[in-house]
Amino acid sequence: MSRFLPPPRRRGLLLAALLVLAVGTLGSSGGARYFAHLLALAAAMATAALGLALVHGRAGQVCLGQGAAMAAGAYTWAALAPRSLPLALVAxxxxxxxxxxxMALPARRLSGLPLALASMACAVIAEVLAMRAVAFTGGTAGRFVAPPSLxxxxxxxxxxxxxxxxxGLAVLLLxxxxxxxxxRAWRALAQAPEAxxxxxxxxxxxxxxxxxxxxxxGGLGGAAYAQTLGFISPEQFGLPLSFELLVIAFLGGLRxxxxxxxxxxxFVALPELADRLRPLVGELGGWNPLVLGLAVVFVTVFRKM
Amino acid sequence: MRILVLVTALLALVTTPVRAERVLTVGALLDLSGPAALLGVPVKNGMEMRFAEANARGELPGITLKLLAEDTGYDPKRAILAARKLIERDGAIAFLSNLGTPVVLATMPEILRRERLHLFPFSPHEATYAPLHPLKFQIYAPYRSYMDPTVRAVLRRHPQVRRVCTLVQDDEFGEEVSAGVRAGLERTGLPLTREARHARGATDFTGQIARLREASCELVALGTLVRETVAILRTADEMGWKPLFLTSASAYSDQTHTLGGAAVEGLYGVTNPIRIPYREGASPELLAWLDAYRDRYGMEANVWSAMGYVAAELLVRAIATATEPTPVAIAQALERLDYPGDLFGSPRYRFSPTEHLGQRTGGELTRIEQGRWVSLERLDEPARETLKK
Incomplete structure (x- = not known):
């Protein structure tokens, strides 16, 4: 179990993050249902980001295309969930x-930055495919995901x-x-590739x-994402999502x-907090991304690696 | 006896309906920080200004209007969360002027499922009014619909034109413009001489212009955005080719003549549906409105501010005539509404229980004359079948 807890050095920072979350979410108090939506979105993003932690923390590589895996999972879930929930999840x-x-194909020959760029290309290709495969994805008009009838x-x-x-499934897998x-082999690879x-x-x-x-x-995360938002469209799975996931994985400590x-x-609480602070800054365009960006810089600089 | 009086007085107090001021919250999903922030901010200001006027003048007795604009950054994910927040936390009864097709398509199903009004979004998508839903209304005609009367109006002014061509962006937007032009030509009995396309974001159009020139096109209808429209007219000008050009409302902007200069003189356009509120030559009413806007926000109003203002105007009128301030009653009031037009050059907006698109003509035919858009004539109705795919 101790593996799942951060080491004491970093605990302070994470507790601070938790505090940010509590303040941010309670402060904006969008009601219980809205809060549940936020938590679900956070869980979906975390599921996909866990995969990146594996790629970086274990295999020592950077993946910039996790959005592609999420897109695959999301559209498959949207298509099959009305028929059978377990089948849709497995699919x-x-x-x-x-x-x-x-995305692993280029890894046969590449590593490091070239491999990261190749995985980024996958994210771009996935977005284009989602736009063109209209019969399956609904094209640029997007696809509605029916709410579950439980x-x-x-x-x-x-x-x-x-x-x-x-x-939970993703954590169990890891x-x-x-x-x-x-x-063990992955750990060896991450720590000393030559050895x-x-x-x-x-x-x-x-x-x-x-x-x-x-x-x-990523597939599991995509399914959870689709179910949480209730609507998916190609541009949601473009490069910004892949980068968001990478930032989450990086800030989370990658391991x-x-x-x-x-x-x-x-990541979901900070915009809420920024919204709360908005009256203090007035009409400032780009205020939310600014707060998020500053928080990322702050955590990156001050956390102990 | 004294007790009886007291009891009666008390009873009277208790039973007298206290007219509490009711706050109606209207949500707007706008881009205030992303790629469309140039539109989002003036739209928000325009709506806010109309609501503030209604509240100050007491136009809606017992009702105070409140506008809550959420910043989507043009991102569907953020838009969905923002819509949920506006519904669940703020109890918004209507969404007005939501901005951008990706945002509108992502949020509309949920807004309607939660039984809130979805009014006049900035999206030319057909889904914003069809299939008919009791709570969704639109006032911006789709390209397919308004390009039909627009191209016919240009042809009426130039009866000698026999060879009509199109040059459109290679996507759904371009295809929709092109479909509207084809419908207009069908009704006038002319063939489409040649079609040319360009990739999104293209900057060089010499190839397309050369091909259209080779086909001796006399009128070229453009399905292009501002920057591309200017580049195309400049290229043609440099090549010494001077056919008539017509562009969709996507390039009906003061930037077109500011950037294009002499090369865009004579370019035809369409307002869909509101005129650019130029200060020069404005009517006294428009001038007063422009001043009020500038006093309030410290900046000049543009066509987007006017669109926000008109959208809010329609909602205020509907609430004023609704039997009660609920989404369903306001929707029924909108269905009875007949809006004759205004100082911004709006066309007549009319809805009915079977028609939730307020106008389909696109408003007015305009042309760039001496460095500004000049309105020429009101456009007539498109063919009914134009709207059917």
Whole structure:
């Protein structure tokens, strides 16, 4: 369990983030349902960001295309959820895995910045594909995701429950992989790639596997995202989303699920807090992104690596 | 006896309906920080100004209007969250002038499902009024609809023109403009001589202009944005080719003549549906409005401020005649509304229980004369079948 808690050095910072969240969310007090929507969105983003943590923290690579895996999961979920929820979830995870496998292809030959750029291209291609495959995605007009018909829950609680489930599955996956031989091999790769190569580890294969597992997380995150927002369109899965996920993974500490969950919570809470502060600054265009950007810079500079 | 009087007085006090001031919250999903912030801010100001006037003059007895604008940054995800917040926290009963097709398409289903009014969004998408829904209304005609009467109006002014061509952006926007032009030509019995397309964001049009010139086009209808329109007319001018040009409302902007200079003289356009409120040559009423706006916001009003103001005007009129201030009653009042036009050159807006698009003509035909858009004539109705795909 201690693996899931941050080390004491960083605990202060994370508690501060939690405080930001509590103040931000309670302050804007959009009501219980709105709060549930925010939490669900945070869980969905965290699920996808966990995959990036795997790629970076374990395989030592940077993925700029996680939005593609999310898109695959989101559209698959939207298409199949009306028929069967379990089937849709499995299919969304599979679709994300496929997207991850596609991003893994260049990893056979590339690593470092070239590989990051290749994965970025995947995100761009995914957005274009989503625009063109009108029959499946609804094209630029987007696609409506039907709210779940679970009589026991209202819409917002159902979305939150589902997003939490997806997050739980992703955390479980990471935990299992970490304990397996694969996890140890990845750690070796992340810490000393040359040594790992000298030990006879299949470095390229390990990198590809990390991308594939990240794709699975992305697929789950995409399904949760689609269910939470209730509407998906191609431009939602473009480069900005991939970068947002990378920022969440980076701020979360790249290795620990708890850190990433906190970072994604801060990511949805900060705009709320910024909204609360808006009366102090008056009509300032771009105020919310400004607060978010400053927070990112602040955390990056002051956290102990 | 004294007790009886006291009790009666008390009873009277209790039963007298206290007319409490009711606050009606109207939400707006606008881009105040993203790529369309140049539109979002004046739209917000225009709406706010009309609401403030209504509140100050007591136009709606017992009702205070409040506008809450949320910044979407043109991002559907943020827009969905903002819409939920406006509905759940602020209890918004209507959404007015939501800005941008991605934002509108993402948020409209939920807004309607939660039974709030969805009024006059800045999106030319057909989904904003069709299929008919009791709570959604639109006043901006789609390209397909207004380009039909527009191209016919130009042809009436130039009966010698026989060869009509199009040059449009290679996407849905361009395709919609092109469809409207084709419908207009069909009704006049002329063929479309040649079609040319350009990629989104293109800056060089020499190839397209050369092809259109080769086809001896006499009128070129453009489905292009401001920058592209200016570049196309400049290129043609430099090549010494002078056909008639017509552009959609997407390039009906004062930037077109500011950037284009002499090269864009004579360019035809369409207002859809409001005139640019120029200070020079303005009527006294318009001048007073422009001054009031400048006093309030410290900047000059533009066509977007006027559009926001007119959208708010329609809502204020509907609330004034509604039996009660609820979304359904206001929607019914809108269906009875007949708006004759105004100092901004709005066309007549009319809705009915079976028609929630307020006008389909696009407003007025205009042309750039001596460095500014001049309104020439009111456009007539497009063919009914134009709207059917």
């Amino acid at each position: 969304a995870a599979a679709a994300g895995t496929l997207a991850g496998a596609a 009589s026991a829950f209202d819409e917002a609680s159902a979305a939150l429950a589902f997003a939490t489930l997806c997050l 935990y299992r992989l970490d304990r397996a031989t694969l996890g 790992a190569l000298a030990l006879g580890l299949d470095v390229g294969g390990l990198r590809r596997l990390a991308f594939v597992a990240a794709g699975l997380c 620990r699920p708890a850190g990433i969950v906190l970072a994604s919570l801060a």
